Amino acid sequence: MNITASDLRHCSIAATLSLIGEKWTILILRDVLQGVTRFDDFLRRLECSPAVLSARLKTLTEAGLLRKVGYREPGERERFEYRPTRATVELLPVLIGLMQWGDCHMAPDGEGPVQVRSRASGKLVRAALVDEGGALVSPRDMQMIPMRRPEQESEDA
């Protein structure tokens, strides 16, 4: 993406997307949430170049979206695996939302190749909007309210 610094400061949507919107990144996150941890496994599943994969893993690690954990196979040198973090898990509503929107609006038959369910209840799960009390809110009922912050006001003088 490479959005300007000004955009990033003013819009968290753009900021987040500039991080996870790069090619392959979201697929890495998808895989790591499904239990993939090792370089070579990512490489085979994603079929991207090792250089790109390496770069993405680094960016994601620096951003706190992956955690690098050392391990050592008997007789081998230390290697690293990549694990999801709290921040990765907190991104799940976005991932699920992207997936389900795509299933509805881009898949020819309106359904995708992956189901999401609760482990506990087995029920299907979807991304939605809720209020502070946990009650569902319709997307049509949203309002976005820009909060003018004091620091930058001089700009529009």
Add this chain to the structure above:
Amino acid sequence: MNITASDLRHCSIAATLSLIGEKWTILILRDVLQGVTRFDDFLRRLECSPAVLSARLKTLTEAGLLRKVGYREPGERERFEYRPTRATVELLPVLIGLMQWGDCHMAPDGEGPVQVRSRASGKLVRAALVDEGGALVSPRDMQMIPMRRPEQESEDA
């Protein structure tokens, strides 16, 4: 993004992101959801080149994420404005999710420049995961279940 056809077929996350992950696209959607409709207004707010804006509006319109509506100022030729569609509104959980993740994890002070509230209740709103009954589900409780479809099975023979 430009993910391969195979990726798109297999992953709605990648498919959706290849559409809305292009530079400027998400900002157009953000603005149109806030009531911006005209070419020049987008141009001024986004500060991108008219060629890129034109391309994005076209892509979004073709994807059903914008609706082109004709209007005519007195004495002028017909022009068009761009309105959100049902599909745009259905993308709101994703947008809000992206925004709130960015606010939490990328903003220096952990809060962003925009609040989201319900018009009806005035309560703060966030993106979350819910089950079929509308009950909140923890991201940690998710499982993603690949559905092997018959058509393509030959591939891994």
Add this chain to the structure above:
DNA sequence: CAGTATCCTGAACGATACTG
């Protein structure tokens, strides 16, 4: 005002070879 056309540049990516 609402775009289209053109030119140009950077950098992102793919392919491939190499290293510990």
Add this chain to the structure above:
DNA sequence: CAGTATCGTTCAGGATACTG
């Protein structure tokens, strides 16, 4: 196995000029 290094290409996007 887990990466790093290098090279070449492509292409998206910025700047700008032009049109109805």
